[in-house]
Amino acid sequence: MREGIIVKGIGGVYEVETQEGRLQCTLRGRLRLEVERVLVGDRVEVSLSGGSTGVVERILPRRSELVRPPVANIDQVLVVFAVQKPLPNLVLLDRILVQAELMDLACVVVFNKADLDPARAEELRSLYAAIPYRTIVTSTRTSQGLEDLREAIQGKISVLAGPSGVGKSSLLNALNPQLQLEIGEVSAKVQRGRHTTRRVELLAFDQGYVADTPGFSQLHLEAGQEQQERLQLAFPEFDRYRGACRFRSCLHRSEPGCAVLEAVEAGEIAPSRHGHYLLFLEEVTPRY
Ligand SMILES: Nc1nc2c(ncn2[C@@H]2O[C@H](COP(=O)(O)OP(=O)(O)OP(=O)(O)O)[C@@H](O)[C@H]2O)c(=O)[nH]1
Ligand SMILES: [Mg+2]
Ligand SMILES: [Zn+2]
Known part of the structure; x- marks a missing residue:
């Protein structure tokens, strides 16, 4: 039996990263019945079934569980907004922070595209630093803040949250060019939330993982x-x-x-x- 972490799941096949490498796994019958409960980020026990394939036998207890996007065991949320293109919607930003707080998840607030308006980036940063949140001002054009961002994700499982087009995938590519994540062009459509990144996948990063998720623009709070x-x-x-x-x-x-x-x-x-x-x-x- 080996222990690993589910980094990706497509059509019933789960990619599990173990110390000895990646395995393509199916689920043991019993687990298949509750397949919707198996999440990317889950720590699992797998049995080898030859070559680089295996079977997920057991899901280990979760530390945390996010529904939208569906990810388990995350340590922190990197909330990413652009200072321009698209203009930040602070209601949405605060909504994401509130939902993360309600789930007891730590947050890092990232303002990207600082090259487009450095003064506004600093204004936004100080607004959120005062709360206090850890804040990072970045630009993939000037490389501002990229080392801070790298340090922030080190050794943790992070999930990226933020609207389409703010540069989430671009930031990850800037930290690790080998990722070659798909980047979308900014267009009028982006403002309405067209997402270039679709599936949830954990990307391996300096002893940590980041989920580049389909960003979300609609989040709700339950009444009560x-x-x-x-x-x-x-x-x-x-x-x-x-x-x-x-x-x-x-x-x-x-x-x-x-x-x-x-x-x-x-x-x-x-x-x-x-x-x-x-x-x-x-x-x-x-x-x-
Ligand atoms: N000026 C400027 N443009 C940037 C920066 N970072 C990314 N972009 C551009 O912003 C656009 C969107 O970038 P993506 O990385 O695809 O955005 P995303 O947040 O991953 O979007 P979704 O996957 O749709 O959620 C692309 O045209 C990038 O080239 C930046 O720091 N400055
Ligand atoms: Mg993306
Ligand atoms: Zn009061």
Whole structure:
């Protein structure tokens, strides 16, 4: 029996990376019945069935599980947006961050295409660095930030998230030209979310993996009382003010004596972030 990690799955055949190389594997019958539950990123035990083929016998316990994109055991989300082409949609950026926070995943915020507007790149970086998130400003044209990015993905399993056309595949190619990932041309279509990258695959990187996923542009939050409370925890910049509001059940909407609203007024919390919090709060508020 060997241990490995599923890096790719196409039509019932799973590519498993083991210490002794890659194996093309099918699933043991029992697992085939729950095939939708086998994910790229799963750590598995495989038995050899000759040459470079094998059979997945067992899925080892998962540390994390993402539904969209479907990946298991990831350590962090690299949230990638461009400073221009396409212009960043900060509602979407914050939505991705919130969903990652709700799943307890670490996030690194990457602003790519800095060559197109260096000043705006710095503005965006400082907005998210203040929260605080780890932020990296990159350009595949000038190579800015590529070493920081390389360091950030070292030894981890990361998933790339961000709209189509922001340069996710380009960044990975820049770090490892051998990958030769398909790059899309920026066009009007890109703005509406045409994706060049389709399948989820884990790409091996300096002792780590990155999933270049079909980026996503539509993410939703589920409604529910519990979500309403959890949403506050998904905004790290609110942490300092926890317990400081006049009402213990304060939702930081328009309540008197709200410490979060005061922090927004005082310029300690970005108005855009608080605005998006209100938007998401509305979405998760149960309707009767
Ligand atoms: N100016 C500039 N253009 C870039 C940069 N990085 C990528 N691009 C261009 O942006 C376009 C889209 O790049 P991709 O790497 O295909 O984008 P993607 O995020 O992988 O897109 P999907 O696979 O569709 O999700 C291509 O035309 C790239 O050449 C950059 O740093 N600066
Ligand atoms: Mg791509
Ligand atoms: Zn409050």
